[in-house]
Each structure stands twice: as C-alpha cells, then as structure tokens.
Amino acid sequence: MSAGQWSRDLGMGAKFAFTGGREGWVRVLLTAVGVGLGVALLLLTTALPGAIKARDDRGSARDDFTYISEAKPKADDTxxxxxxxxxxxxxxxxxxxxxxxxxxxxxxxxxxxxxxxxxxxxxxxxxxxxxxxxxxxxxxxxxxxxxxxxxxxxxxxxxxxxxxxxxxxxxxxxxxxxxxxxDYFGPSVKPPGEGLDPVLLLLVLMVFTVLLMPVAVFIAAAVRFGGERRDRRLAALRLVGADGRMTRRIAAGEALAGSLLGLVFGTAFFLAGRQLVALLEVRDVSLFPSDLDPSPALALLVAAAVPAAAVLVTLLALRGVVIEPLGVVRTTKPPRRRLWWRLLLPLAGLGLLYPMVGQGNGNGDFNEWMVIGGTVLLLVGITALLPWIVEAVVARLNSGSVSWQLAVRRLQLSSGTAARLVNGIAVAVAGAIALQMLFSGVEAAYTKETDNDVSRAQMTVDVRGGASQEKVAREFAQTKGVQTAKTITTTYVGERTNNPETSIEVAVGSCAALREVATLKSCRDGEIYRILGGEYDEGTRELAQAGRTVYFDPSYTDYEHPAAAWKVPAGLKTAAPREDPTGYARDGLLITPRALPAAATAGLSQKVYVRFDPSVPDSRDNVRNTAARFDPLADVYNMTVSEQSTQFRSIRTGLFVGATCVLVLIGASLLVSQLEQLRERKKLLSSLVAFGTRRRTLSLSVLWQTAIPITLGLVLASTVGLTLGTVLLKMTGTKVTVDWLSVLTMTGIGAAVVLVVTLLSMPPLLRLMRPDGLRTE
Structure with a gap:
C-alpha cells in the first residue's frame, strides 16, 4: 500500500470528522477534550524538570553560605x-x-x-x-x-x-x-554531598512510570470515543464500495483529526493552567508560571506520539471487527476473548523485574529500562485482562431487578467499552498501591529515631545577647501555653584564654533546672558540682580541682580574647551524669546562680527546655515570639521522636504533587467518557422512557453499569498492585509487609472518584431521558 493511498484515506477520515454535522462535531470535541486533558498533563510532566531546575537555580543564586571557618576581612564590598x-x-x-x-x-x-x-x-x-x-x-x-x-x-x-x-x-x-x-551571593564550594542511592533512584523511576501510565491509558481510550456510531458510518462506506482496509484507514483518520484537535486543546489547557499555578501550593511547593516551560524536544515528542498512538490504537481496535455493507458484526454477540496472550504481558513484566530481586542498595543501580519496562508491562496487563474478566463475569449474571438486567445486558453486549471506561482508574490504583507498599517498606531505612524525650520537653531554645538567666527563665515560663521552662546557662572553661588544650562544659541554673541535666543527691543555691562517671570525664578531673585557675569562654581563634579567670573553690560536690531532654549526657561543672563569678556572666548563652500545654493553641509560635524578643538570632528547635531523610521526603512530596494532578485528570477524563457513553445511548434511553420505563430504573441501571466494571477493575488493580509492590520490596531487599489500611484507602479513593463522576453525570442523564430525544431533524 502506497503512502499516497494512506494519506488520502487518512485525509478523508479527517474530513468526515469535521463535516459530519452536529453529531460529528460533538464526537470530535469529546475526543479532543479527552485527549487534551492527557496532553496537558504530559506537557506538565515535560515542564517539571525545567521548573525544578529554575527553582534550584534561583535558590543557588541567593546562597549566602561560604562554608569557610575563618571570617573574611572587612572591605567596601563586604x-x-x-x-x-x-x-x-x-x-x-x-x-x-x-x-x-x-x-x-x-x-x-x-x-x-x-x-x-x-x-x-x-x-x-x-x-x-x-x-x-x-x-x-x-x-x-x-x-x-x-x-x-x-x-x-x-x-x-x-x-x-x-x-x-x-x-x-x-x-x-x-x-x-x-x-x-x-562578598557575593551564589553557589559556594560546598562539602561533598550524597547522591541518590539505588533505592531512592528506584523510587523516582517508579513515581514517574506509575503517574504517566494512567495518562497514556486515558489518551488511548479518548481516541475511541463514539466507536459504535463510527462503525455504522464505516458500514455505509462499505456499501458505496470501500474495502475493509480502506474503512479502517478512514476510521484512523477520524481519530487522527480528534487527536490533532486534542493537541490544540491540550496546549490551551496547559497554558491556562500555567497561569493559575501561582495560586496553588502543594506540600510547601509552589511554582511561578514562567517556571513551567516544557522542553522543546519533549514537547515535540508528545506532539508526534499522541497522533501516532491515535492511529495505532484505532487500527488495533478494529482488527477483530468485521465491517460489512449491511452492518457491523459487533452488534451481535461478540466472540469470546482469548486469555492466553493477555497473561503474557504481566508475566513478561515479572520476568523483567525478577533478575533484580534482592539487589538492594549494595549491588549497584537498578537497570532503569528493565524497571520501567517491567512496570509498564504489568500495568498494561491490567488493560488487557480487565475486558476478559468483565466479559467472563457478566456472562454469568442474569436474574435480578429490571435495572440490574438492563445493566447486565448492556455490559454483555459491550463489555469492552465498559472496561475501557475503568482501565485508567484501575491502572492508577494498582500503581498507587505498589508505590504505597514500596514507600512504606523502605521508609524505616530513611527514618532514624532521635534521642529526644518529648515527655520532658517539646522544644529547646538557645538564646544569646546577654540577657540574665532569671529574666529568660521568667519570660519563657510566663509565655502563653508553656507549662514548664527549665533554663540552663552554658559556657566553657579552659586552662588558658586562647586555644586551650583541655576545656570542659559549664552549666549554670537553678536546682530544678540542673536536675534536668544531671543526677543530684541534694542541691542548694550557692553550691558547685562536678559530673563524674560519664564516658568522657578526664577533662573534668583535670580542670575541676580545688585551687586550679581556669578561664571562662576561651577563644579558639588566633585573635586575643578577653576571658575571665576563676580559681576553682574547695568543697566541690559530685553529681552523676543524666541525659537531658535532647538525649545529651554532659560532663563538666554544674554551678548554681549564687556561686557564679560576676566576671563570668559575659559570653554566656541560655538553653531553655520548654514543655507545652497541649490545650493552648499557637503555643510554639508564642515561644518563638518570646525568643525573638530576647535575640533575633535565637535558635528554636522542635523536638521530635524521629527524623526522616530530606531526599526521601522530597521524593514523597513529588509523588503527592503528581498524584494530585493525575487524580484531577482521572476525574475529568472519566466525566468526559461517561458523557460520551450517555450521548451514544440517547435514543435508546428516550425509547425506553417513551415505552414507560421509570427514570429511577434507568438511573439505577446506569449506576450498575458503572459499579460492576469498577468493582472488578479495583479487585484486579489490588491484585496487580500487591504483586508489583511485593516484587519491588524484594528488589530493595526489604521485608514484605502489606499495610492493608493503605490498600483499602487507595482502593476507596479510586471508587470515590468514580462515584463522584457518576453523580455528576446524573443531571445530563435526566435531560437525555426525554421522549423528545427520538426526534429526528
């Protein structure tokens, strides 16, 4: 077949798409909207790398970290x-x-x-x-x-x-x-950082693959809108002399026209959404509209791939349909679908992933093409298996109410159409379950427990600026929402004023505050203690000796630094080490306020351990305000039981942002698909109403037509998702565990999206169920 014949037939199909009257235009517009939504999300995906780079570049351009221990000399450009x-x-x-x-x-x-x-x-x-x-x-x-x-x-x-x-x-x-x-803003020489390890790279690959797969499925479904009416037109073409291959090429031309218009719509959707992106913030991530600038090469790839996919999908969809001059064989009971080749897709996917089982972080990076290929084949296997499962199940459904029988009969005649409606949501749910299992399984490896005792304090504050300990303790204790505030003044003493060889920590505070950091048998203001029995108390034994002269706040630079001399008094008492609320067990000296030399008050810093009243709102912000009044440079730390890797959190945030976009696409595309299905059945619904069928019965039948395939799709999605999640966990060398609550949550979200879309389609359905729908102009 020559290229000229192909182009003529495709052009004829495109002409039919735009000259087919009102029905043709509606069909093309629905296809264009469905394809356009997918194209918009693809363009967003191609723009994300550039957007992230633009954010990083602006962040680097304002860097003010020099990572240099010695201060630069003062100059007119500093x-x-x-x-x-x-x-x-x-x-x-x-x-x-x-x-x-x-x-x-x-x-x-x-x-x-x-x-x-x-x-x-x-x-x-x-x-x-x-x-x-x-x-x-x-x-x-x-x-x-x-x-x-x-x-x-x-x-x-x-x-x-x-x-x-x-x-x-x-x-x-x-x-x-x-x-x-x-003397400048911008990137500095930074200490070597860690790149993404193999498991984190696997997470990134999975996030992109799983989020883009539903988009591809929806685009493939959108180009097949209006399939039944199109087939009747193709039969008419056969009647006037077109052969079977020509009619398929003409059908592909119609799909091509819809996809090309979809590219225009998708570009418009993307440009409109880009202007609104500044109003959105997801997980503390926001973008300027100018950041979303798609890569020209990737945009061209989308522009070429979508029309090509439309032609290919149409030709594949019509390969088993016999189009004859007097009708389409599809209007009779279709032949039973074959199962064997549908099972090959997921099995091939498992075959690609299996060689990487047990690799973990210690055996190099995962083969990215095998990961992507195996995941894609597993998820595509859903789209191949679901039509067979829907057909096999509905073939055995018979008795029931009138609405049930109407729904079952419709599914028996067009199970493929029903499956296409559900494919996208099933793929999305399967991918979400697998990702949730993977994230939950490896989360422990990127989360470490802290030594913080949050029952004793929930926040620590380091205050400098010369404020007295009594004032700091009083102000924090009186802050709204604070139950207790234990204040410790800290400094160091050494054997000389500059660059001492030995130095020990000194903590000054009330008896109640000192008991937070050491174990004291008894305590009175005016007493001094030395902490012994810890892991590092050699310096304490050396410097904390009666009659020894030490210097407060020694300097560790080459500059002269005034330091107060102090002769250690006799009568030191002994204290045992105790971990403070942050888990730090100190050594050195403990001094009550009355025993602190007046000359040593300069250069002291206050550390406050704060415990909140959980019933008072904004307690933490009240504490930050109190700290800022004392010192704008005060360090305020939230105490947590665990800390998570920044890279892991960033990937999870990216997943959340992407999943939000895909969820919006799923809802919009399903609504367009549902409206297209209702438009296809307009005359049938009008006929049933004209013959006396209650609208309530027809509405219930539409709900059943949605509920049956979505239930089967979610069951299949859960099975494939659990399988993929198990394989991924084995690849990372992580123990396989299933968070059933998360699985049910992912499945419930998918079902909720379909339910909302179905409810939104009820008003158009009621308008279609009118006897005047039988009118012909």
Missing amino acids: LIIARTDSTYHSEDIRGRLTEPEGPKAPLPPGITKFPAPGDMVVSPALDRLLKSDSGKLLRERLPYRVTGTIAQSGLIGPAELAYYAGAEGLGKRLSGGKVERI
Missing part, C-alpha cells in the same frame, strides 16, 4: 548577613538580617537596595500574611517596617515566605555559622 529562619503555623519562613559594610556590598537577588536598620523587604506572600488577621502573632515576631517586596528572581516560589531586614552590630556576632561576612 556584607554581614545573619540567618533568622523561623516557622509560623507550620510554614517555613526564610529570614536574613543584613548590614552592608561598604558601597559595593553585594545585593541579594530580588531587591534593589538594602533595607535600613529597622526596615525590611518581604516576599509578596509574606506581605499578604502580615496584613491578614492570621498574621497577628507573626507581626509581633518581626517588628520591622515593610518598605518593599522581593522580586521573583529572589524567591524559589510565589508562596515562599521570606524577608531581608536591616540591622546594626552584626559584626560582634560573626561566628562562621549563623552570621557571616560575604
């Missing part, structure tokens, strides 16, 4: 910057205090001039929050005057909360940690 990151209502806030030291000091990206002391420039999202009623507590924490906003180049996303505030005297706090002197 800037002192202090990190004041915080959290408000569980949302992270990026904060910086700035103090330019010359006219050439580098400006952070996104601002045009440095804020004066007491002023700040903020991100648009933070500006809105501060002006809202919900930002009242945050306004207390940030007592600066807003004088401008940060531009897009200085933010990683439109929803980011960030600010730069002007300050004075930061040079006294240079530490190489929270306060640094820099």
Whole structure:
C-alpha cells in the first residue's frame, strides 16, 4: 500500500470528522477534550524538570553560605548577613538580617537596595500574611517596617515566605555559622554531598512510570470515543464500495483529526493552567508560571506520539471487527476473548523485574529500562485482562431487578467499552498501591529515631545577647501555653584564654533546672558540682580541682580574647551524669546562680527546655515570639521522636504533587467518557422512557453499569498492585509487609472518584431521558 493511498484515506477520515454535522462535531470535541486533558498533563510532566531546575537555580543564586571557618576581612564590598529562619503555623519562613559594610556590598537577588536598620523587604506572600488577621502573632515576631517586596528572581516560589531586614552590630556576632561576612551571593564550594542511592533512584523511576501510565491509558481510550456510531458510518462506506482496509484507514483518520484537535486543546489547557499555578501550593511547593516551560524536544515528542498512538490504537481496535455493507458484526454477540496472550504481558513484566530481586542498595543501580519496562508491562496487563474478566463475569449474571438486567445486558453486549471506561482508574490504583507498599517498606531505612524525650520537653531554645538567666527563665515560663521552662546557662572553661588544650562544659541554673541535666543527691543555691562517671570525664578531673585557675569562654581563634579567670573553690560536690531532654549526657561543672563569678556572666548563652500545654493553641509560635524578643538570632528547635531523610521526603512530596494532578485528570477524563457513553445511548434511553420505563430504573441501571466494571477493575488493580509492590520490596531487599489500611484507602479513593463522576453525570442523564430525544431533524 502506497503512502499516497494512506494519506488520502487518512485525509478523508479527517474530513468526515469535521463535516459530519452536529453529531460529528460533538464526537470530535469529546475526543479532543479527552485527549487534551492527557496532553496537558504530559506537557506538565515535560515542564517539571525545567521548573525544578529554575527553582534550584534561583535558590543557588541567593546562597549566602561560604562554608569557610575563618571570617573574611572587612572591605567596601563586604556584607554581614545573619540567618533568622523561623516557622509560623507550620510554614517555613526564610529570614536574613543584613548590614552592608561598604558601597559595593553585594545585593541579594530580588531587591534593589538594602533595607535600613529597622526596615525590611518581604516576599509578596509574606506581605499578604502580615496584613491578614492570621498574621497577628507573626507581626509581633518581626517588628520591622515593610518598605518593599522581593522580586521573583529572589524567591524559589510565589508562596515562599521570606524577608531581608536591616540591622546594626552584626559584626560582634560573626561566628562562621549563623552570621557571616560575604562578598557575593551564589553557589559556594560546598562539602561533598550524597547522591541518590539505588533505592531512592528506584523510587523516582517508579513515581514517574506509575503517574504517566494512567495518562497514556486515558489518551488511548479518548481516541475511541463514539466507536459504535463510527462503525455504522464505516458500514455505509462499505456499501458505496470501500474495502475493509480502506474503512479502517478512514476510521484512523477520524481519530487522527480528534487527536490533532486534542493537541490544540491540550496546549490551551496547559497554558491556562500555567497561569493559575501561582495560586496553588502543594506540600510547601509552589511554582511561578514562567517556571513551567516544557522542553522543546519533549514537547515535540508528545506532539508526534499522541497522533501516532491515535492511529495505532484505532487500527488495533478494529482488527477483530468485521465491517460489512449491511452492518457491523459487533452488534451481535461478540466472540469470546482469548486469555492466553493477555497473561503474557504481566508475566513478561515479572520476568523483567525478577533478575533484580534482592539487589538492594549494595549491588549497584537498578537497570532503569528493565524497571520501567517491567512496570509498564504489568500495568498494561491490567488493560488487557480487565475486558476478559468483565466479559467472563457478566456472562454469568442474569436474574435480578429490571435495572440490574438492563445493566447486565448492556455490559454483555459491550463489555469492552465498559472496561475501557475503568482501565485508567484501575491502572492508577494498582500503581498507587505498589508505590504505597514500596514507600512504606523502605521508609524505616530513611527514618532514624532521635534521642529526644518529648515527655520532658517539646522544644529547646538557645538564646544569646546577654540577657540574665532569671529574666529568660521568667519570660519563657510566663509565655502563653508553656507549662514548664527549665533554663540552663552554658559556657566553657579552659586552662588558658586562647586555644586551650583541655576545656570542659559549664552549666549554670537553678536546682530544678540542673536536675534536668544531671543526677543530684541534694542541691542548694550557692553550691558547685562536678559530673563524674560519664564516658568522657578526664577533662573534668583535670580542670575541676580545688585551687586550679581556669578561664571562662576561651577563644579558639588566633585573635586575643578577653576571658575571665576563676580559681576553682574547695568543697566541690559530685553529681552523676543524666541525659537531658535532647538525649545529651554532659560532663563538666554544674554551678548554681549564687556561686557564679560576676566576671563570668559575659559570653554566656541560655538553653531553655520548654514543655507545652497541649490545650493552648499557637503555643510554639508564642515561644518563638518570646525568643525573638530576647535575640533575633535565637535558635528554636522542635523536638521530635524521629527524623526522616530530606531526599526521601522530597521524593514523597513529588509523588503527592503528581498524584494530585493525575487524580484531577482521572476525574475529568472519566466525566468526559461517561458523557460520551450517555450521548451514544440517547435514543435508546428516550425509547425506553417513551415505552414507560421509570427514570429511577434507568438511573439505577446506569449506576450498575458503572459499579460492576469498577468493582472488578479495583479487585484486579489490588491484585496487580500487591504483586508489583511485593516484587519491588524484594528488589530493595526489604521485608514484605502489606499495610492493608493503605490498600483499602487507595482502593476507596479510586471508587470515590468514580462515584463522584457518576453523580455528576446524573443531571445530563435526566435531560437525555426525554421522549423528545427520538426526534429526528
């Protein structure tokens, strides 16, 4: 067959699609909308790598970490910057205090001039929050005057909360940690970091494969909209002389026309959605519209693959349909589907995955093509098996109510159409179950238990700035929502003022506070204790001796540092080590307030262990506000029982964002599919109503027609999902466990989406069930 004949037949089919009157246009529009939704999500997927890179580039461009232990010398092009990151209502806030030291000091990206002391420039999202009623507590924490906003180049996303505030005297706090002197913004020489290990790479591969598979299934189903009416038109073509192959090519041309229009619709959907993306925030991830710029090469691949898939799917769908001049053989009872070749797909998928079983993290990376190929074959196996299962089950369903019999008879005549409606949701549920099993199975490997005792404290605060211990203890204890606040003042003593060879920690506090960090037999204000019996108490035995002269707050730099001399008094008592609420068991000296030398009060820092009243809202934000009043650079830490790998959390967040997009696509595509099915049966429904069939009966029959295949699809999806999840866990060398609650949740979400779509299709169904639907113009 020549290329010219192919092009003529495809062109004729495309012409029929657009010149077939109102019915033809409706059919093409439904196909275009279905394909367009899938294309929009594919374009979004092709744009995500660029969006993530754009976020990372903006984040790197504003980096102010030098990773250098020695401070840079002051110059006319240097800037002192202090990190004041915080959290408000569980949302992270990026904060910086700035103090330019010359006219050439580098400006952070996104601002045009440095804020004066007491002023700040903020991100648009933070500006809105501060002006809202919900930002009242945050306004207390940030007592600066807003004088401008940060531009897009200085933010990683439109929803980011960030600010730069002007300050004075930061040079006294240079530490190489929270306060640094820099002469540029941008990437610095960073310590070597860890890349993704093989299991995390496997997670990434699975996330992309599982999320894109339902999209491909929906596009394949969308190009077959209007199949029954199309077949009747093809029979008419046979009547005027077209042969079987020509009619199939003409049908492929109609599908090609719908898919090409779908590309236009998909582009429009994507561009419209891109403008709305700035309003969305999922798991603290937000994007600017300009970030979503699809890769030209990947966009061209989508533009070529979708029409090609439309032609191929149509030709494959018609391979077993006999189109004759007097009708289509499909209107009679179809021949029984064969099972053997349908089982080959999932078995081949398992065959590709099996060689990697037990590989885990220790045997190199997983073969990405085998992982993708095996997963795709397993999930595609659902689309091949489901029509056979639906046909086999409905063939044995007979007796029941009128609505049940109407539904069963319809499924017996067109089980393939019903299965196509469910294929996408079944593939999505199977993939979700497998991913949930994989994430749950490997989560323990990327989660470590902390030593925190959250029954004793739920937050710690490190306060500097010279405030007295009594004032710090009193202010935190009186903070709304705080049950107890135990304050410890910490410093070090060494045998000399600079670069001591031996130094020990000193903790100063009330008897109640000291009992949080050591075991004391008795305690009175004015007494001094040394902690012995710990793992490292050699330094304590050496320095904590009566008559020994030691120096408070020694320096570990080459600069001269004034340190208060102190002669250790006689009568030291002994204390036993005890882990504090963070799990740290200290050694060194314990000093009650009255025994602390007056000259040693400079350079002390306060650590507060805070326990909350769980019934008081905003307790944590109240504590952060109190800490900020003492010191804008105060470190506030939430104490948790466990900590999770940042990379693992990022992948899980990506899965959540992608799953949300796919779920929206599933709902929209199912609704379009349902409306197309109802349109196909418009005259049949009108005829039944005209003959006296109750609308309630017809409505129930439509519900049964949806419920039966979706139940079978979810059962099959659960089976395939559990199988795939088990294989993936064995590949990672993880013990196979099934979280049945998660499996039921994934299945329930799939069923809920179908139920909502079915309910949304009820109003159009009721409008179709009118006798005037039999009218012919």
